[in-house]
Amino acid sequence: MPKEGIPSFQSTINIASLVQEACTAVACAAPDCHKDEIAHLMEHVLPRIQLEDFADTPVNTRGYRRKVLYAHPSGFFSVLQLEWQPGAETPVHGHNAWGCVGVISGEIGCETYDRCDASEGGVRSNGKITAGAGAVATVNPNPEGIHRLFNPTDKVATTLHIYGMDLSANPCAVNVTYGSSAHRN
Template sequence: MTGKDWLVRNDGQCLACDVGSQTEALSHPYRLYRFLTDLEDILDCVSDNRLRLQAIRPLVRKLLTSSSWLQIPTLAPNLETGWEVLTLYDEPFFPLTVQLVAWAPGMTSPIHNHGCWGLVALLSGEEKNTFWQRSPRPEFPDRIEPVGKCLLTPGDILCLMPDAIHHVEAIGDKPTISFNLYGETNYNQRFEFEPAQGIAKHF
């Protein structure tokens, strides 16, 4: 599965990244446990979030390309909430969460940051991301304004720095399903934003 790679900086600017060569031939599927082991090596050796994301992207693309269970996702949005999350990996005291996330067409997330590095690889559907930037005034210290958009299609990978602010909208006529990775969340720095009121609350 090929696509485009993007990085969203802490100021909301979305930059295209070099996908690089993906021509490596694999004799066996790149299974999740091998992916997790390779990922742990990166987390142990690389502390800078931007460099971590740069190193993780090729591993995710390798997983997307060779793992049939990811190419044919079966997760469906909850009929009541319009979304669903399936946790594939979340170990206590280890800074990594791996999920499949499904959104029903037309669903929109709150405006939020994650308080950690994150990566979203789209498996099916279309997802519009809108990016925001803090532009505080004394009376509204949590004021934000939109600074850009990016449409993700299957095979695209979006990397998010810890303070990147965005919201997602599932567009088109079928559910959006993504493979998501998150580092260790700093919940004191994770917020949901309300731009009309210029306020933020813990999320």
């Protein structure tokens, strides 16, 4: 292993290898460092990750599909793959755990929000960004990091998400929604 503790991947990496490295990262780090360790790992593996085909997973009413690829048996983290159709978007939400998101292909937009009492749902937009392939972002648990993700392009985008909780039974359990639009699917 290199000095930083991240293996040097010479070719493609599959989900099983990512999971093995993520298990090592959370086992060797203090719980308050898990998010940063996973983000660092994702930065190194995104260019070489080989994702699973999940065309059999239906697209939800918001235009994206998600699949849980792995949930740690002790609940330390879950790995999800999402595919975003053009125009897809999440509701405005926060998370019940830390999270890391990596863009595999395409572009993903993120609009962030501040809590307030005046606007609908108690949030107000404070800006948007767009991220392309290779970008990695992190989010802290609710009420920090309130946001929505969306595909602003006319091409499909793919993202990899790692959240600090067990999502095997309910992939939406990580979300805390705001506003009038409930999280559907």
